[in-house]
Amino acid sequence: MAMKWTNILSRKKTETPKKKKTKAREWFDAIVFAVVVSTVIRGLLFSAYAIPSASMEGTELTGDYLFVSKLSYGPRMPMTPVSIPFLESHVGGFKTFWDGVKLPYFRLPGLSKVKAGDIVVFNYPPTHDNDPVDMHTHYIKRCQGIAGDVVEIKDAQVYINGKIMPNAPQAQTSYHVIVNSNGINPKLLTDLHIEVTGQAGDADYIMIIPADSYKEFKACTGVASISPVIEPKGAQDLSVYPQSSLFNWNQDNYGPLTIPKKDWTVKLNDSTMALYKQAIERYEHNIVRQEGKDYYINNKKTGSYTFKMDYYWMMGDNRHNSSDSRYWGFVPEDHVVGKAMITWMSIDSTQTPLKKIRWNRILKPIN
Numbered sequence: 001m002a003m004k005w006t007n008i009l010s011r012k013k014t015e016t017p018k019k020k021k022t023k024a025r026e027w028f029d030a031i032v033f034a035v036v037v038s039t040v041i042r043g044l045l046f047s048a049y050a051i052p053s054a055s056m057e058g059t060e061l062t063g064d065y066l067f068v069s070k071l072s073y074g075p076r077m078p079m080t081p082v083s084i085p086f087l088e089s090h091v092g093g094f095k096t097f098w099d100g101v102k103l104p105y106f107r108l109p110g111l112s113k114v115k116a117g118d119i120v121v122f123n124y125p126p127t128h129d130n131d132p133v134d135m136h137t138h139y140i141k142r143c144q145g146i147a148g149d150v151v152e153i154k155d156a157q158v159y160i161n162g163k164i165m166p167n168a169p170q171a172q173t174s175y176h177v178i179v180n181s182n183g184i185n186p187k188l189l190t191d192l193h194i195e196v197t198g199q200a201g202d203a204d205y206i207m208i209i210p211a212d213s214y215k216e217f218k219a220c221t222g223v224a225s226i227s228p229v230i231e232p233k234g235a236q237d238l239s240v241y242p243q244s245s246l247f248n249w250n251q252d253n254y255g256p257l258t259i260p261k262k263d264w265t266v267k268l269n270d271s272t273m274a275l276y277k278q279a280i281e282r283y284e285h286n287i288v289r290q291e292g293k294d295y296y297i298n299n300k301k302t303g304s305y306t307f308k309m310d311y312y313w314m315m316g317d318n319r320h321n322s323s324d325s326r327y328w329g330f331v332p333e334d335h336v337v338g339k340a341m342i343t344w345m346s347i348d349s350t351q352t353p354l355k356k357i358r359w360n361r362i363l364k365p366i367n
Helices: 001-015 021-043 186-191 213-216 269-281
Strands: 046-050 063-070 119-123 139-146 150-154 157-160 173-179 195-201 204-207 222-227 254-258 266-269 288-293 295-296 301-302 305-306 309-315 338-346
Touching: 046 338, 119 309, 139 150, 139 157, 204 213, 213 222, 266 269, 269 288
Parallel strands: none
Antiparallel strands: 046 063, 063 338, 119 139, 119 338, 139 309, 150 157, 150 254, 173 204, 173 222, 195 204, 266 305, 288 295, 295 301
């Protein structure tokens, strides 16, 4: 027994003590751990995004910083796994990713499906470069219609399946404003967050007026009249999707249009090809061609097509200052990133340094 204890003690004396980590190594390990954890959180749970434009005003303002939940619709697995974390896809004209490795689209189960009324962050669909989907620019809009819905706009009011889709409480649009001889104080326009987008004469303006400023502005002594700007039904605007002379649509009178749904089969003809060719060809990666009245998909003659994915119809709350589905069409499900949940910071770049932070928007829920 004594011999055994002696052997154990002697072995302990001869064991080489572990080297203590240097401060540099400790910092390196801590940084690696932080990067791994933050990358997992950003990839699977939530991300932060900034609002760069006015398309969602007055719901979301330029300079708002958002937390976007990826759990809501299910985390989308990286399609381009080799990239530099926390950077945009292009910085200074250089790619921050390597597209030598590409993975197929796959999404983990989420807490819910995309619903009409949700404010959604997604990758901009009609990007014409060859970047992978998850490296396209991020956009934020409000979902107006989901897969299978019929969307229609009548005199600037959205209808889904024949029923009015309620406007956002702070939605904005443009108005035709005529002022009288008293004129309008420019400071009043600034204070009421009114944007002048056009002028037809000394007293004739087009202005985007926030909903909560409308009554106060209309009551001003310098305002002679205000009327909504609405493009008339039948006035063709070839800048709206699908940019086809077959449809007399514009931004205020549009549709009806069926949003593609997974396993939905559409017959192919001139009209449906104008509406759905982009989705069939670009988003679902088919080769499409037409010979006379016949259509070929992947070199097979066919009279119909069955969609592989769900699609969505997205529009900005600032209806006359938004590049959205009215101009570039559907958002495929594989482009959806997540649901905007909270405005965690808001900075007004037009203000003085002491007034830049919009304190009333800090940690404000988004709806």
